Amino acid sequence: MSAPAAPARSGPSPRGLLTIAAVVVALILPLILPVFQVTLLTNILIFSIVVTGLVLLTGVVGLTSFGHAAFMGVGAYTTAILSTRLGLSPWLGLLAGFAVTGAVAAFLGLITLRMQGHYLPLATIAWGISLYYVFGNTPALGGNTGLTDIPALSLFGLRLTGSRQFAYLALLSLGLVALGAQFLLSSRTGRAMRALRGGPLVAEAFGVNLFALRVQVFVLSALMASLAGWLYAHNQRFLNPTPFGLNSGIEYLFMAVVGGSGQVWGGVLGAGLVTQLRETLRDVLPGLLGQQGNFETVVFGLLVILVLQFARRGLWPLVERALPQDGLKLLPAGATLPRRPQPTPGGPLLQVERAVKTFGGLRAVSDVSFELRAGEILGLIGPNGAGKSTMFNLITGVNPASSGVIRFAGQDVTRATAGQIHRLGISRTFQHVKVLPELTLLENAMMGGYARGKAGMLASLLRLERREEAALQHEALSQLQRVGLGAQAYALAGNLPLGQQRILEVARALVGDPSLLLLDEPAAGLRYGEKMELVGLLRRLRDEGITVLIVEHDMELVMNLVDRLVVMNSGEKLAEGSPPEVRASPAVREAYLGVDMTGEGAA
Numbered sequence: 006m007s008a009p010a011a012p013a014r015s016g017p018s019p020r021g022l023l024t025i026a027a028v029v030v031a032l033i034l035p036l037i038l039p040v041f042q043v044t045l046l047t048n049i050l051i052f053s054i055v056v057t058g059l060v061l062l063t064g065v066v067g068l069t070s071f072g073h074a075a076f077m078g079v080g081a082y083t084t085a086i087l088s089t090r091l092g093l094s095p096w097l098g099l100l101a102g103f104a105v106t107g108a109v110a111a112f113l114g115l116i117t118l119r120m121q122g123h124y125l126p127l128a129t130i131a132w133g134i135s136l137y138y139v140f141g142n143t144p145a146l147g148g149n150t151g152l153t154d155i156p157a158l159s160l161f162g163l164r165l166t167g168s169r170q171f172a173y174l175a176l177l178s179l180g181l182v183a184l185g186a187q188f189l190l191s192s193r194t195g196r197a198m199r200a201l202r203g204g205p206l207v208a209e210a211f212g213v214n215l216f217a218l219r220v221q222v223f224v225l226s227a228l229m230a231s232l233a234g235w236l237y238a239h240n241q242r243f244l245n246p247t248p249f250g251l252n253s254g255i256e257y258l259f260m261a262v263v264g265g266s267g268q269v270w271g272g273v274l275g276a277g278l279v280t281q282l283r284e285t286l287r288d289v290l291p292g293l294l295g296q297q298g299n300f301e302t303v304v305f306g307l308l309v310i311l312v313l314q315f316a317r318r319g320l321w322p323l324v325e326r327a328l329p330q331d332g333l334k335l336l337p338a339g340a341t342l343p344r345r346p347q348p349t350p351g352g353p354l355l356q357v358e359r360a361v362k363t364f365g366g367l368r369a370v371s372d373v374s375f376e377l378r379a380g381e382i383l384g385l386i387g388p389n390g391a392g393k394s395t396m397f398n399l400i401t402g403v404n405p406a407s408s409g410v411i412r413f414a415g416q417d418v419t420r421a422t423a424g425q426i427h428r429l430g431i432s433r434t435f436q437h438v439k440v441l442p443e444l445t446l447l448e449n450a451m452m453g454g455y456a457r458g459k460a461g462m463l464a465s466l467l468r469l470e471r472r473e474e475a476a477l478q479h480e481a482l483s484q485l486q487r488v489g490l491g492a493q494a495y496a497l498a499g500n501l502p503l504g505q506q507r508i509l510e511v512a513r514a515l516v517g518d519p520s521l522l523l524l525d526e527p528a529a530g531l532r533y534g535e536k537m538e539l540v541g542l543l544r545r546l547r548d549e550g551i552t553v554l555i556v557e558h559d560m561e562l563v564m565n566l567v568d569r570l571v572v573m574n575s576g577e578k579l580a581e582g583s584p585p586e587v588r589a590s591p592a593v594r595e596a597y598l599g600v601d602m603t604g605e606g607a608a
């Protein structure tokens with residue numbers, strides 16, 4: 006097998022040069038712009054920090070928050086109170102703001118993030134409204150008049166009283182936040198966050214603790230808003246509740262959506278465009294309409310509808326298309342990931358004993374028992390509605406069995422979750438392909454190794470996990486080569502035909518170092534040539550000693566591939582045996598009335 010060409014690297018790439026140029030421009034701007042524009046720029050930088058948090062939470066993970074302006078308010082008011090009333094250092098105020106915001110976000114997250122649906126958005130609306138009134142109605146917080154005389158920040162003995170100086174602090178803060186967010190997104194944790202958007206089934210199947218990850222991202226994004234609030238308080242030097250109300254919370258979401266909520270630079274673009282546009286409209290509209298009023302809000306509403314209509318993923322992807330692309334950087338090979346001990350060939354690996362699954366009055370799986378031995382390919386077949394998918398879900402922990410016992414590698418997994426079962430050594434593919442189209446094949450395959458890594462969110466934000474990331478990259482690359490997709494490792498998964506996407510799912514499952522590979526209707530929707538490619542791959546994997554359980558409709562494919570078959574019908578086990586034995590069974594013939602069971606014509 007030839008190794009795929011990693012994108013060549015010598016000196017900065019065109020994209021790298023462009024980034025350097027952008028940084029230089031950003032560093033020059035506060036020096037050359039008029040003061041009122043520097044103030045606007047500082048506000049844009051501060052808002053961009055809040056929006057970066059929303060990019061991670063809403064754009065990447067898919068959770069909506071209207072309450073991030075309120076989190077910004079917590080950061081702002083905490084430092085304002087501590088520095089004005091108690092005379093403490095604003096830097097202590099920053100830490101205290103983080104502590105209070107983190108505690109509130111963790112509390113809100115813990116009670117709402119277990120629930121599906123609209124609970125989080127509703128909770129954040131309630132939180133945004135109530136905090137606004139707390140700020141406005143609490144005399145100790147200055148009420149609606151607000152707090153004045155907030156001290157200026159000092160950095161290395163330098164008081165940041167000038168707007169140009171403060172712009173540099175805001176720029177540095179946004180730079181660090183954006184860099185951390187970029188690091189996070191290109192890490193094990195970042196891939197898990199992206200997988201969450203693809204639906205809980207996928208992320209759980211790789212061993213991701215969905216709830217813990219959601220809470221972590223929610224808290225992280227709230228901390229970013231708190232940092233923005235701290236900057237805002239010490240830049241404005243006075244506070245009132247208005248910038249932290251629900252309206253602002255909605256506006257930050259606007260910024261994320263307009264810019265392109267899935268990418269960090271999309272958030273910055275959105276914050277820049279919306280803030281600048283608001284200022285321009287405030288100047289221009291009264292003259293045009295001949296009267297004062299908040300008409301810019303109406304224009305904003307229309308603009309968001311237009312952007313959503315014509316650029317669903319926001320404006321950044323349009324910019325991205327014009328920019329030179331940077332290939333994924335392959336890290337130097339180093340440590341390898343630990344491997345699990347493989348089971349003794351021929352020994353019992355999976356035992357299903359009298360499994361039952363009922364849905365109301367329906368027995369979808371009724372008293373089914375079978376055994377899978379290490380090293381064999383077992384097919385689970387049956388007509389439509391036979392209970393195959395339900396059985397698959399019982400084994401993979403998607404649904405718990407109503408009764409009966411399922412053992413894997415000697416352990417009772419009847420009540421285990423999908424993640425626990427995966428960590429014990431079962432990797433799966435999906436009936437409806439679930440790859441992330443905007444990521445490369447390599448990154449998709451790396452997701453399969455989530456449970457083999459340890460690096461958490463903090464290590465990812467600080468990029469302290471490169472050794473583990475390198476090991477994951479090289480493992481994913483070798484599994485892609487194993488299934489014949491090595492040469493396309495750096496292509497986007499969304500550009501592959503369905504057949505190769507299914508093979509990518511097999512590679513992704515193999516990166517999990519499974520003792521058992523579970524394939525859910527892998528031939529569904531494939532053309533003849535693609536099926537033959539799949540059969541060839543599965544035969545090779547069997548020859549390499551991989552144990553496979555395959556649920557499949559395609560009789561030809563199954564009959565020519567598997568060592569043994571379990572046939573289900575109406576929830577019950579109808580027959581079990583080698584393909585010739587099953588083919589000869591009168592009961593099976595009756596269940597498959599009219600279906601060609603010869604398996605002839607397959608490769």
Ligand SMILES: Nc1ncnc2c1ncn2[C@@H]1O[C@H](COP(=O)(O)OP(=O)(O)OP(=O)(O)O)[C@@H](O)[C@H]1O
Nearest residue numbers: 364367369387388389390391392393394395396558
């Ligand atoms: N979540 C559910 N709630 C209620 N009934 C369900 C559920 N899942 C499956 N069923 C029912 O259980 C029975 C078995 O369905 P299952 O999907 O397991 O069959 P299958 O053999 O996989 O069929 P197919 O090949 O058509 O996918 C069907 O009658 C189905 O309607």
